[in-house]
Amino acid sequence: MGDVIPLIIDCIKSAASTIKNSSDRAKKGIFALVAVVAILASLSFTGTRIAYKVDYSGSNIATVSSKKQFNDAIELVAQMVEGDDVASTVEEPRFSATVVLGDDINNTQEVANAIIDNTDEIVAATVIKVDDSVVARGEKEMVDTLISTRLNSFNCNEGVCTSRFVRDVKYEDGYFIKSELDTKASIEGVVNSLGVVTEMRKTTDIIVPYKSTIEKTNEQIVGYSKVTVTGVSGVNRVTQDVVMVNGEVQSCVEISNEVVVAPVNEVVVKGTARTLxxxxxxxxxxxxxxxxxxxxxxxxxxxxxxxxxxxxxxxxxxxxxxxxxxxxxxxxxxxxxxxxxxxxxxxxxxxxxxxxxxxxxxxxxxxxxxxxxxxxxxxxxxxxxxxxxxxxxxxxxxxxxxxxxxxxxxx
Ligand SMILES: [Zn+2]
Incomplete structure (x- = not known):
């Protein structure tokens, strides 16, 4: 009800002035005063009140109880947004008085959020910290894409990969002044210089060649050679944990090595006799x-x-x-x-x-x-x-x- 009292005072002053300056208009003035008081009484009685719609950057973004509330919201914006002189990025709003139900007035935080959402110069951004030092800041979506591209750049199709950076890389989301963000090229340069550890569990089927056994027989002439058992290659399924840094294998540990198909060794009979x-x-x-x-x-x-x-x-x-x-x-x-x-x-x-x-x-x-x-x-x-x-x-x-x-x- 803070704004209602000055409004009433304004009305009384206006009425008094009317009475004082023109006795012809006195009745009208008194009537106006009575009307205003009646309106206020009615507002108070119905739970409605006078407020201001905030027209900001071409659209109605909130309803505030007073211009001061809007100024409080700007202070909140300055706290929420990182950057120099955040308040100067907030555009001049236009207020229009309105009658609303008390519940329809936005709280200051909501107003601050609406200002942020509707100010082109304020954007959601991500700060990249490497070993706790800020190395870049950029629009959130772009940073997410660049980070994800870098992390996945050494993945291969041979197995399930998980990636992380070699150094301690953290991200902090917040609101920033657009013009104070780094360019895409500069963020890309920073991100792409970060070493990536890729860990992969890889399963490979390895052909195990069959061995050949020679059986000598004195019942055949030298030069005689006959395969009596046909060789069949085997298959081993090998699972390995592979660790790579920037795509170069650092370690490869075998987790399992299972025989899928056992090889069948070839047998070749060769003659040793010079005559039969x-x-x-x-x-x-x-x-x-x-x-x-x-x-x-x-x-x-x-x-x-x-x-x-x-x-x-x-x-x-x-x-x-x-x-x-x-x-x-x-x-x-x-x-x-x-x-x-x-x-x-x-x-x-x-x-x-x-x-x-x-x-x-x-x-x-x-x-x-x-x-x-x-x-x-x-x-x-x-x-x-x-x-x-x-x-x-x-x-x-x-x-x-x-x-x-x-x-x-x-x-
Ligand atoms: Zn011959």
Whole structure:
């Protein structure tokens, strides 16, 4: 009711003046006074009262009981808003008297809030503090976005990430004078210079390659190789806690390592035998008394007989031009080009056994010629179907190939 009393006094003064200055108007003045008193009495009786609507920055923002209440609200604004001379940012309001119910008058805090909400120069902002020192202040939404972008910038898709700053970073929300805030570029510079710790729990499936076991068998020729158990790779699921600073891994601790699929190891059987000839066959072969077809120390076996490829000979690797000898006396029944054999010599020995020498570079005998054991019949080469200089040596009995190894003492 603080404003009502001056209003009444104003009315009484006005009425008195009217009576004093113009007796003609006295009645009207007295009538006016009575009317005002009646209005006031009626206001008081109905619980209504006179107040002021505050027109601020183009809109009606509050209803105050007095202009003083508005000034009190400005003081409150100055306390709520950080900055120099906050009061000067508050615009000049326009008051219009009104009659309201007592409840419709805003309290001072509400008025202060309304002033803040409607003053363009006052904004909600966030202060960033690093180790308790203010490093930047900016509009709340922008700061939130920049902070969140920085914190998430080292996340990766491999697991669930949580991020924090290396240093102690705190945020304080408040109201500030817009022109006293830092620019976006400057805040971005500050935020992006802060180190980020990213912690991640990462689960990865790792392929575990199968191992290969070699089983040797004397029941197969050297060169024989067969996979008897097919290898299957396994899968391990590894969970790790990874700590990164600015995306660089600082530590990686394995939390669990679980076998999802156990690997199946491969088994490969390899032959070690140089011949599969029986003891009797070997004895027979030795008794043929063949000499070795190449000079001592000039050769190496590169393939044995029946090594899984259906190879019906022994291959002896030697330098191009190495002498090839007749393994026993006999008659040359073939000496010339022979398809895949390339340049090839076949000798028939006295008991009907034939020996064949293939891939020669040069032939040194003619068909029909009688040759002696140890005589040079050709020179090593790589003609025909051949991948390197070698002698392909066959022994044929009754038109069938037999293992040459025991005949030239390779068993
Ligand atoms: Zn061969």
């Amino acid at each position: 000839a029986s003891a009797k066959q070997k004895q027979q072969a030795h008794s043929a008394g063949f000499a070795f077809p190449l000079p001592s120390g000039s050769w190496q076996v590169s393939a044995y007989y029946g090594d899984g490829r259906g190879h019906k000979a022994v291959d002896l690797r030697a330098k191009s031009g190495t002498s090839i000898f007749a393994v026993a006396d006999g008659t040359v029944i073939q000496s010339g080009w022979n398809g895949n054999y390339g340049y090839c010599v076949t000798i028939e020995h006295d008991d009907g056994t034939r020996t064949l020498y293939a891939h020669a570079r040069q032939l040194c005998c003619n068909v029909g010629e009688r040759v002696s054991q140890g005589e040079v019949i050709a020179l090593v080469g790589t003609t025909g179907q051949s991948t390197g200089n070698h002698l392909h040596f066959e022994v044929i009995i009754n038109g069938r190939n037999v293992d040459p190894a025991p005949y030239i003492n390779l068993d």
